[in-house]
Amino acid sequence: VYCMLLIYLQQVLFCFSLLISTEEYDLEITNNGPITTGAQATVHATLRIKNNSLASNLYHFNWIYAPLILIEKSERQLNSMINVTGEFPGTFPVSVWVTHRNCWLCRPVARNVTVLQITEFITGNLTIAQIEDSRFIRHGSSSSTGAVTRISFCLHDPSDYFKSARFVYNWDFGDGVYQITKEPFVYCNYSTMGNRTVHLKVIAEWEQIGSIIHEKETMQKTGDFTTSLELLDAVKGINVVGSRETHVMENLSLSLHINGTPPLSLCWLIKSECIPLEGEKCHLVVINGSCYNLSHTFSDAGQYCLSVRVENGVTMLQTYHEIKVWPTGLQPAFFVLLCVALVSVMVGLVLYTTFRSNTQQKDLVEVADFDFSPLSDKNLSSHSEPGCCQICCRSCFLQSPQETARESHELLLSFYKPVKMYTV
Numbered sequence: 001v002y003c004m005l006l007i008y009l010q011q012v013l014f015c016f017s018l019l020i021s022t023e024e025y026d027l028e029i030t031n032n033g034p035i036t037t038g039a040q041a042t043v044h045a046t047l048r049i050k051n052n053s054l055a056s057n058l059y060h061f062n063w064i065y066a067p068l069i070l071i072e073k074s075e076r077q078l079n080s081m082i083n084v085t086g087e088f089p090g091t092f093p094v095s096v097w098v099t100h101r102n103c104w105l106c107r108p109v110a111r112n113v114t115v116l117q118i119t120e121f122i123t124g125n126l127t128i129a130q131i132e133d134s135r136f137i138r139h140g141s142s143s144s145t146g147a148v149t150r151i152s153f154c155l156h157d158p159s160d161y162f163k164s165a166r167f168v169y170n171w172d173f174g175d176g177v178y179q180i181t182k183e184p185f186v187y188c189n190y191s192t193m194g195n196r197t198v199h200l201k202v203i204a205e206w207e208q209i210g211s212i213i214h215e216k217e218t219m220q221k222t223g224d225f226t227t228s229l230e231l232l233d234a235v236k237g238i239n240v241v242g243s244r245e246t247h248v249m250e251n252l253s254l255s256l257h258i259n260g261t262p263p264l265s266l267c268w269l270i271k272s273e274c275i276p277l278e279g280e281k282c283h284l285v286v287i288n289g290s291c292y293n294l295s296h297t298f299s300d301a302g303q304y305c306l307s308v309r310v311e312n313g314v315t316m317l318q319t320y321h322e323i324k325v326w327p328t329g330l331q332p333a334f335f336v337l338l339c340v341a342l343v344s345v346m347v348g349l350v351l352y353t354t355f356r357s358n359t360q361q362k363d364l365v366e367v368a369d370f371d372f373s374p375l376s377d378k379n380l381s382s383h384s385e386p387g388c389c390q391i392c393c394r395s396c397f398l399q400s401p402q403e404t405a406r407e408s409h410e411l412l413l414s415f416y417k418p419v420k421m422y423t424v
Helices: 002-020 332-362 374-391 393-397 401-408
Strands: 025-031 040-049 059-064 069-076 079-085 090-100 110-119 124-132 135-138 142-144 149-155 166-172 178-181 185-188 194-209 216-232 237-241 245-247 251-259 264-271 283-287 291-297 302-311 316-326
Touching: 025 090, 025 110, 040 059, 040 090, 040 110, 059 069, 059 079, 079 090, 124 194, 124 216, 149 194, 149 216, 178 185, 237 302, 237 316, 251 264, 251 302, 264 291, 283 291
Parallel strands: 142 216, 245 316
Antiparallel strands: 025 040, 040 079, 059 090, 069 079, 090 110, 124 135, 124 149, 149 185, 166 178, 166 194, 194 216, 237 251, 251 291, 264 283, 264 302, 302 316
């Protein structure tokens, strides 16, 4: 009854002081709860003065924490801190008001309150992380099927109350699989989509000296924790369907086909180069299906790149699609025809040059040098007879006597000087 009366009076005083507090001060108060019974909690208060010209050492902090037990109190300028503990569970308000240091009966300049929760069980929380590229990435309560998921228990013990305790963890993965470990984490792999509820029971045991018998006794505390796990299919592929070429001021339509479980967060951006998309510096849309159509009109010619990022809460995938924008009226086939025409002209020139060279060689005529002078005939006969017999022996012996006599007859002497004649 005494404790309840103190709590009631504390609330009345707090409400009354709020009506008379001034607007020149701001008082913040926080605590690091919840804690288990027997552990210590820290409550911290900070006074903020809007008028910086006032001295910071002229104020005093006054605490109300009953029925909690005060362990330690400290105060420094505009900050004050207390450590408290509780022997039984519950929700306890802790209030503080600030007055001028040398005026206890003066009106408080600021006042505030916080609520500390004390339980008889172990305090902590479960976290879910998915392993991607040898890193642990947290996605809240979602995970992808087929990926290794790590479920961890994080103990909340700000005063190291369980520093000498031994822990045992009993896991229930929600699909009929159970596991007992001495480590505060497990690895699991779900193969089907759906929602799972993971249960964990934590048991802590330690020895301490009793307050009455002064002998060692075994202490035990437990805690039950539950978390929901949403299993989604990972984003496995992004297929961009559409042309890679367009013209200035023409509407380009593209279709994005995504292999993943909706809802999907899609982010796309068109730039002159392919860049990884980070944050929200892009066109962000949320789709509930697996297909998305986008259209874009280019005002300048050049080379562009469509960057696309898709994520569904558990995985993220990014792809790129290059686009060539041509000037208006300039067809790509024009360059092909120009190249074909140039090659044709070069081939024709080579063929014409080759044909022209062959024709000129046929028109060439050999010119022979004949000398019909008697001197030339004698020299020729004197040199040709042995040669004819040596080289053409068969033709010499086969000549008839008439031909031999006719050839040995001397030609008539000429009154003119021998002249060389050429026949073409």
